Amino acid sequence: MSRIAYVNGRYVPHREAAVHVEDRGYQFADGVYEVCEVRAGRLIDERRHMERLQRSLSELRIAMPMSLPALSVVLHEVVRRNGVRDGIVYLQITRGVAKRDHPFPPEGTRPAIVVTASRIDPAKIERFAADGIAVVTVPDNRWDRVDIKSIALLPNILAKQTAREQGAREAWFVDAAGNVTEGSSSNAWIVTSGNQVVTRTTDGTILKGITRTVLLDVLKAHDLTLVERPFTVAEAIGAREAFITSASQSVMPVVRIDGKPVGNGAPGLIATALRADFHSYAEKS
Numbered sequence: 001m002s003r004i005a006y007v008n009g010r011y012v013p014h015r016e017a018a019v020h021v022e023d024r025g026y027q028f029a030d031g032v033y034e035v036c037e038v039r040a041g042r043l044i045d046e047r048r049h050m051e052r053l054q055r056s057l058s059e060l061r062i063a064m065p066m067s068l069p070a071l072s073v074v075l076h077e078v079v080r081r082n083g084v085r086d087g088i089v090y091l092q093i094t095r096g097v098a099k100r101d102h103p104f105p106p107e108g109t110r111p112a113i114v115v116t117a118s119r120i121d122p123a124k125i126e127r128f129a130a131d132g133i134a135v136v137t138v139p140d141n142r143w144d145r146v147d148i149k150s151i152a153l154l155p156n157i158l159a160k161q162t163a164r165e166q167g168a169r170e171a172w173f174v175d176a177a178g179n180v181t182e183g184s185s186s187n188a189w190i191v192t193s194g195n196q197v198v199t200r201t202t203d204g205t206i207l208k209g210i211t212r213t214v215l216l217d218v219l220k221a222h223d224l225t226l227v228e229r230p231f232t233v234a235e236a237i238g239a240r241e242a243f244i245t246s247a248s249q250s251v252m253p254v255v256r257i258d259g260k261p262v263g264n265g266a267p268g269l270i271a272t273a274l275r276a277d278f279h280s281y282a283e284k285s
């Protein structure tokens with residue numbers, strides 16, 4: 001089945017899908033995005049992802065290019081046309097196409113929208129989850145609006161590349177006080193020796209992950225105590241467990257941080273249980 005992308009109102013073959021050279025996303029990273037997991041052909045937590053999309057757009061004063069119901073049809077249609085059962089659907093909205101100039105483009109410039117879908121082999125992700133992943137830490141050198149899911153991701157790209165070059169799957173950003181903020185494309189969590197589940201509060205220094213939000217319900221159902229507070233790299237290395245959350249990986253155990261084992265160096269029981277239960281609490285559409 002050949003891949004199809006949705007670009008500004010048209011479904012086009014993926015290899016021909018293109019945006020204008022003066023798209024402000026291309027020139028200025030002036031746009032936002034969302035990634036929804038697709039599982040068994042259904043979108044996971046679409047409603048929450050669309051809520052966050054609207055917030056990101058409104059913080060940047062970019063208009064929503066179409067109604068939410070229409071957007072939902074497009075997302076499902078792209079998934080269907082690409083025959084994706086398990087994978088992700090990617091949505092990007094930019095401030096549109098205009099002559100290159102830093103201020104906002106003229107009134108009436110239409111935001112540009114792209115939607116793609118791709119398959120991810122669930123067995124591959126399960127293998128990572130079974131083994132657990134390694135993370136490395138890097139200084140958090142991002143701007144102070146990381147609560148917006150902006151397509152400006154250079155620090156995240158450099159951080160992820162550092163991780164890959166050191167044989168790790170993810171990089172954790174560390175703030176000036178030595179506390180972990182979040183991953184380059186995930187939220188960061190630890191489990192203490194007292195079985196408290198700790199993650200940073202959504203105080204503007206992290207992206208409020210949708211997986212993070214849903215996991216709070218899973219924690220309640222498991223009678224686990226949640227503590228929203230910062231934690232240091234040393235505390236994470238000495239923790240009983242560590243894990244990350246993101247739409248494409250749900251709950252992923254972390255077994256090494258900066259080359260040092262977390263707990264006994266194997267995926268933790270709590271992370272594994274939360275992963276097993278996550279989708280019972282997620283919305284499917």
Ligand code: PLP
Binds near residue numbers: 183207211246
């Ligand atoms: N933090 C960052 C910086 C991210 O890029 C992501 C996801 O891409 C997340 C956290 C996790 O968010 P979500 O659970 O909504 O995928």
